[in-house]
Amino acid sequence: MTLQVAFFVGSDVTSHLAVNAAVRSLAAEDAGIHLFYTAQKPNPEAPRDRREMFFIEHQLMNDVLYPHLDAAGTGAGAEYAAGAEYGPYRTPDALARMDPNRITVQRLDSVNSPETIQELQRRGITLGFSVRCYQKFGADIIRYFATATGHSAHSALLNLHPGVLPAYRGVLTYARAMANSEAHAGFTLHHINADWDAGDVLSCATQPLDHDRSVLENMIRHHRAGAALIHEAVVQTLEGERLLSVPQPADEARYYTHATPEELTAIKDKGIRLFRAEPVIEALVRAFCADGGSTARGARKVLRDAVAGAGIPS
Template identity: 25%
Template sequence: MKIIVCIKRDLEGCIALNYVLKHIASHEYHVILSDKFTATERQIKESADFIFYERDLLIHQIFPLLEKNDKEEYLSEYLTFNQIKKKYNIPVVISDDINSNDWEKYIRNINPDIILSIRNDFIFKKNIIDIPNLGIYNIHPGSLPEYRGVYAPFRAMFNGDINVGCTLHKVDVGIDTGPLIGIKMMPVDYSKSVLWHMCQLYPHGIDLFEQLLLVYKSQKRIETFPQDESGKRYYTFPTSEEFKRFCRNGLKLIDNQEYLEILNRFGS
């Protein structure tokens, strides 16, 4: 299959992309990175600090350093985006607007069978949704429809949930509203940070996507389930006060030791 992976240019996105390419082989991959942040995300201190560690520090300092020392052996568990491009010999490009005419043309020229969206910053419009033969599927780091919107792992911890979910669903013109393929749950570990949970969640959704591809390969009917609208809730970006309350409750957005352990998996 020709598969386009639309994914965010940050730590969680990089880990998820590594997992896709290691566990779902034998396909033709094209990667489109999104690299968009709102003014609100940059203005709230707690959010800006989070972005610094999950994106800015990596893209501007750590990844270039790893690539400078790169001997092209690629023995580490995780590779940077540029290392992925070299090792797997696949296109890795950055989009400023996935729905624009230029990007629509780019995607049509690939003629993908399927598009996989993971942490993608853009809401797909109908002109893009209609391109792939088998549709667009999104991996959402929360249970749908209870945790539509952004920062679902943060919200689950904020609400004191026992478990947090990762959902695979087909994309329609709404936001996190498409029919469900499946949801995998994992326990919330309140000794761990939000970043740790986000890094752990996406592989569960990727496993669901792998199972979906096997069903397509067997030419069996794809079972989808409509979302129960009675249980829907849409979360917007957390406010500064919500971030502060989260931390006052003894919860962590990022833990330094966890962060270093993750970076060590990229090698040195």
């Protein structure tokens, strides 16, 4: 019986790159992939730095690049829809076309709705990954994964957290790690329970931080390490192994909330930039477009135009 795996995916660039990498790595495994995309809305009351980062981290990909690439298949850029100018990764719509018998794609308003749990049951999903989904999983869906049975005797609902746990729970953890002069940061795979980022840890992958690059650049550069944690958990489940985990030491836990304007200023005063637009544009073009093709050139132009139109320095 094929293992059915769900991904609850946020709207940020790092998550989409990590999920794409995970999907690629699972191509040879006996696993059905069900991608549930969620969305986060911009906060007009957020400090300007945070609003600009949201545009670069979320909107540039979802509202600019994806529509441009998906629309290319209807006109002169039909070669993109046919796959001739794909980069290593694909838009959600292109993923849905890639292998409809094995990969499904769905936009999701709420991970906790009865309809979501019914859909998980209908598809026989027993292993779930939250990849920066931005929604707190409630008791019903946690209970579903705790009791689901199918391909394996073991089921689980896991979170891929961008930060080393338990020291970096919460949000903007890469920025906090850089502000704390950490040499490394990374991703932690852990069980989801009723508390934010507090479940038992399965694995953690760290890589060096480059303090000459921005926060978002470091996260993007590390996305494959997070995908590798997902791949290993899927393979272990396929082989019938129990996903071993350990509790987080409570005395080492620290939770970071959204940064205040004063905290953002302190981070900036340390020479840390939340993002740089041009490196993100180049990362997106490399990820989703073939090198040197007309699609890459067109994508680069629309992305740069969008950044300029938003009044954000490149």
